[in-house]
Each structure stands twice: as structure tokens, then as C-alpha cells.
Amino acid sequence: MDRREIAALLAYIGRLDQRTIRTDPGEARDQLAQWHALLGDVPIVTPHGWDARVAARQHIRTSPYQILPADVARPWESYRRDRLARHTDPTPSVDPDDQAAWSAELLDTRHAVATGAAQPAQARAITSGRQDIDPKLASRLREVGSCIPPAARAALAPWRPARAAREVALTQGLPDALSVRCPWCLAQPGESCRRRQVHPDGGARRTTQRATAHPGRLDLAIAQRAEQDQQPATA
Ligand SMILES: [Zn+2]
Structure with missing residues (x-):
């Protein structure tokens, strides 16, 4: 005053x-x-x-x-x-790599809330829908499309070939082989197919992950998707 x-x-x-x-x-x-x-x-x-x-x-x-x-x-x-x-810091709209601007925006928001210029952002608002999301942040998220930026994703690809193959399949509109259980190696949905290394004396030595799914698993995923597509869209 x-x-x-x-x-x-x-x-x-x-x-x-x-x-x-x-x-x-x-x-x-x-x-x-x-x-x-x-x-x-x-x-x-x-x-x-x-x-x-x-x-x-x-x-x-x-x-x-x-x-x-x-x-x-x-x-x-x-x-x-x-x-x-009652305030939960919302995600700032600035570039996360710009530490100074990031902290400054968090502080400004807290100050605005404390002095009554803005309403507190509650944790519930973060989890329920994204209708109140800052437009600047929304456009940044659209640009990135994922919590792993595209450049980092590309750099990681050689170290997680199964994941990379899955992403390629998804972007090409192919069925996701990992969405079904593998009938050959019995890998659960979401897990990569496994290859068993067998010791010369016959015992299994260890299993390693395959970069690609077993062909039978892909066939199963294709069949399952065809089945889903045939079902009338009642829902
Ligand atoms: Zn398999």
C-alpha cells in the first residue's frame, strides 16, 4: 500500500x-x-x-x-x-537447458502466487488434462514430441536396437511386434525377444536380447491387428 x-x-x-x-x-x-x-x-x-x-x-x-x-x-x-x-511449481515454458531463465520463471510464478497476482497451480491441474497448459509450453512439447529430445533419441539408438526397431516400425505404421507375447521365445508383451546361448555340453549358458522380434511374433501382431480392424467400431 x-x-x-x-x-x-x-x-x-x-x-x-x-x-x-x-x-x-x-x-x-x-x-x-x-x-x-x-x-x-x-x-x-x-x-x-x-x-x-x-x-x-x-x-x-x-x-x-x-x-x-x-x-x-x-x-x-x-x-x-x-x-x-497450495502451489505446485508448474513446468516453466522456457528452454529447460537455459538454467537461469528456468529458475527465474519458477521464482516469478511463486512470487506472483504469494502476492496474490496469480492463482496457485495445484498438482491436480498437472495430472488432469492439459487444458490449462501454458501455450508457449504446449508448442515446445509439440516440437519435441517426447521427454527424450530427437537428437538424444538418435544418439541412443545403437545402444537399444530393439527399442529403435520398434520406434521405426511405429513411425512406418507397421504393427508393433512387442505388443504381443512371442510364441517362440515366450517373451512377455513389451519385452524384447531373447536368444539363448547354448554351451557346448548342452546346458543353456545365458540369454541375450535380440534386436529384432522373432518372425512368428511379428506375424502374430499383424494377425491381431487385422482382427482388431475387422471388428465393427461400436465403441
Ligand atoms: Zn521371440
Whole structure:
């Protein structure tokens, strides 16, 4: 509150409780200076539920003691605390590799929430739909398309050939062999096919993952998809 707002607040308080009125000009000036020094960083009103006049009125309504600046500052502090406790940092819209900008945006959002300029973002809002998502962030996500950026994905491909083969199949519109259980090596859906290395004396030594699925598994996936496509779309 600036001095003008403090004066308006004091005038409002004076109407509710005559004891706070200072008739002597010097005393009135001192009172204004004191309240301004103590409440300069407290806003008179925010778009989201804070009003210093409501806090003052509440005190006069419920307390027999004359109002002090603390009786406005204390509700303001608990208002701030309550909002920050309900706030979950949303994902900033800036480039995650730009550490400074990333932290700055997180801090700015927290500050806006604490001072009542923005509503707290709750964890529920993150998990339920993406309708409130920042448009800048939405376009960044569309660009990347995945939590692993395309360049990193390409660099990783030689070290996870099964996964890379699966992604290639998906982008080409082929059926995903890994979506079914392998009838040959019995690998579960989602797991790569396995190759057994056999010791010369006959015992199995160890299994290694195959980069590609067994042909029978791919046939099964193709058959299953054809079956699904034939079912009438009732749902
Ligand atoms: Zn297999």
C-alpha cells in the first residue's frame, strides 16, 4: 500500500472504530507514517481474495482491542503462506537447458502466487488434462514430441536396437511386434525377444536380447491387428 492507500485504509478503520481517529495533524501524520512503514509491502487488494479492509474489519468485529498494523500484517502473512502451501511449481515454458531463465520463471510464478497476482497451480491441474497448459509450453512439447529430445533419441539408438526397431516400425505404421507375447521365445508383451546361448555340453549358458522380434511374433501382431480392424467400431 502506498501512503494514499494507507490513508484510505485509516479513514475506513476510523469509521468503524472511533478510537483510531487522530485529530491532531501531527499525530495523524505520525500514525500514517507508522502504518506506511509497517504495511508498505502489503497490497490493499489482490484479484484473488485478499482485501486489507476485510482484514481490518474482521479485527474490529471480533476483538475488543484497538487495531494495530500487526492485525493487518498477520492475516496477510497467513494468506501468503496458505497460497504458497497450495502451489505446485508448474513446468516453466522456457528452454529447460537455459538454467537461469528456468529458475527465474519458477521464482516469478511463486512470487506472483504469494502476492496474490496469480492463482496457485495445484498438482491436480498437472495430472488432469492439459487444458490449462501454458501455450508457449504446449508448442515446445509439440516440437519435441517426447521427454527424450530427437537428437538424444538418435544418439541412443545403437545402444537399444530393439527399442529403435520398434520406434521405426511405429513411425512406418507397421504393427508393433512387442505388443504381443512371442510364441517362440515366450517373451512377455513389451519385452524384447531373447536368444539363448547354448554351451557346448548342452546346458543353456545365458540369454541375450535380440534386436529384432522373432518372425512368428511379428506375424502374430499383424494377425491381431487385422482382427482388431475387422471388428465393427461400436465403441
Ligand atoms: Zn521371440
